[in-house]
Amino acid sequence: MSNSNESSHFSGRKRHFDSKYEDEHYKKTQRTNQHAAVVAEHYNKRENTSCAVRRNSKIYYMRNFNNWTKSVLIKKYLDKLRSGNWKHKPTILDLGCGKGGDLLKWNKGNIRKIICTDIAATSITQCKERYDLLKKKSRNNQVFDAEFLVADSGKESLKEMFSNPETEIDITSCQFVIHYTFESETQAEKMVRNACESLQEGGYFIGTTVNAKKLVNKLHSAEDMKFGNDVYSVRFQSKDSFPDFGCQYQFQLDDVVDCPEFLLKKKNLVQLCQKYGMHLVEWKTFAEFFDENCNDNENFKLIRRMKALEEYPSVSGPLNSSIRSDYDHAKKEIDRIISKHPRSEPRVATLSKTEWEAASIYVVYAFIKDSNVSRSSPERTKEETNDAEEKIPLVII
Numbered sequence: 001m002s003n004s005n006e007s008s009h010f011s012g013r014k015r016h017f018d019s020k021y022e023d024e025h026y027k028k029t030q031r032t033n034q035h036a037a038v039v040a041e042h043y044n045k046r047e048n049t050s051c052a053v054r055r056n057s058k059i060y061y062m063r064n065f066n067n068w069t070k071s072v073l074i075k076k077y078l079d080k081l082r083s084g085n086w087k088h089k090p091t092i093l094d095l096g097c098g099k100g101g102d103l104l105k106w107n108k109g110n111i112r113k114i115i116c117t118d119i120a121a122t123s124i125t126q127c128k129e130r131y132d133l134l135k136k137k138s139r140n141n142q143v144f145d146a147e148f149l150v151a152d153s154g155k156e157s158l159k160e161m162f163s164n165p166e167t168e169i170d171i172t173s174c175q176f177v178i179h180y181t182f183e184s185e186t187q188a189e190k191m192v193r194n195a196c197e198s199l200q201e202g203g204y205f206i207g208t209t210v211n212a213k214k215l216v217n218k219l220h221s222a223e224d225m226k227f228g229n230d231v232y233s234v235r236f237q238s239k240d241s242f243p244d245f246g247c248q249y250q251f252q253l254d255d256v257v258d259c260p261e262f263l264l265k266k267k268n269l270v271q272l273c274q275k276y277g278m279h280l281v282e283w284k285t286f287a288e289f290f291d292e293n294c295n296d297n298e299n300f301k302l303i304r305r306m307k308a309l310e311e312y313p314s315v316s317g318p319l320n321s322s323i324r325s326d327y328d329h330a331k332k333e334i335d336r337i338i339s340k341h342p343r344s345e346p347r348v349a350t351l352s353k354t355e356w357e358a359a360s361i362y363v364v365y366a367f368i369k370d371s372n373v374s375r376s377s378p379e380r381t382k383e384e385t386n387d388a389e390e391k392i393p394l395v396i397i
């Protein structure tokens with residue numbers, strides 16, 4: 001949709017969108033794929049929570065931290081486009097957009113258009129409502145254009161469902177989603193194809209997903225098939241068999257997520273992407289990504305604005321985690337500073353160990369569309385770090 005007077009478009013297989021379609025779509029996914037239906041039902045049932053409810057959540061800072069990570073990733077790759085030859089405003093494809101939690105981030109990035117897609121019809125309805133509100137609040141109703149699609153990206157071809165199938169995408173973003181399609185190679189490949197086939201040369205495919213290496217290491221240190229803590233748990237079906245596709249585990253996160261997910265190994269995603277002319281440019285644990293980006297002035301300010309880390313000692317009220325040892329690392333850093341500067345009253349911002357354990361099972365990734373790169377050429381990212389080297393994010397404030 002290039003016409004900004006008619007800036008939003010809503011479809012599911014180009015059908016008129018209504019609750020009847022919502023039911024039909026759900027029944028269809030249920031018939032064809034049970035896991036996808038479970039995932040769609042789970043996300044359809046999830047309610048929009050108020051700020052007050054979110055504030056009282058045991059994973060309040062972890063969710064903000066994840067949002068900070070996505071904001072920085074999105075800004076980084078928009079900046080990369082602009083520092084190249086990109087003269088036009090970018091068009092974005094958000095795969096598994098959920099309720100549109102990233103719309104504001106894209107709005108800040110001055111984009112031309114976004115295509116939001118998700119398997120959960122209710123999430124898409126809420127995403128569109130969020131977009132409409134954003135538009136209403138903006139000066140002269142001027143925001144980027146948007147299109148909304150209900151689709152299973154692991155089964156359906158999105159390109160054919162775009163209002164203009166020739167649309168060229170500059171960045172595809174897939175945040176906390178792609179592992180759902182690693183149920184089978186066919187689904188994973190379909191997802192990657194959807195992510196990459198409409199991308200322009202030099203465009204990026206960015207996202208966040210599970211850190212398979214870390215999950216497997218944690219499983220090996222666990223006594224049974226399950227590990228986790230007060231806020232999250234992961235239950236595998238086997239301790240010694242990790243097939244490349246279809247390696248299912250049950251993931252639970254506070255009262256937010258309780259879904260079957262599938263292990264995604266870096267090598268498999270890299271290989272699938274290479275089929276579509278994509279070359280890996282970044283693969284980092286959340287700890288590495290934080291370390292690399294937190295000192296930038298704007299990103300540092302964003303930590304405070306987004307409340308991505310919790311202040312320690314607390315200024316008002318109790319700390320988010322009631323487990324005292326959860327803040328040992330922060331106390332240690334404060335003691336270290338005081339021993340150097342005895343008259344100082346240092347303060348830090350960090351995550352509780354409990355929240356960090358849940359946040360640190362993810363990685364960020366980015367691929368560039370570069371069809372000239374040989375399929376067998378080595379990737380330019382460094383090897384993954386060991387868990388032991390990871391420090392809980394902490395900044396002095």
Ligand SMILES: C[S@@+](CC[C@H](N)C(=O)[O-])C[C@H]1O[C@@H](n2cnc3c(N)ncnc32)[C@H](O)[C@@H]1O
Nearest residue numbers: 043096097098101118119120152153175176180
């Ligand atoms: C953890 S949520 C992330 C939502 C959003 N990307 C964000 O970062 O806030 C995962 C989303 O992926 C969607 N999803 C899962 N499997 C999908 C599939 N096969 N096709 C499209 N969306 C899918 C779910 O419905 C859900 O909205």
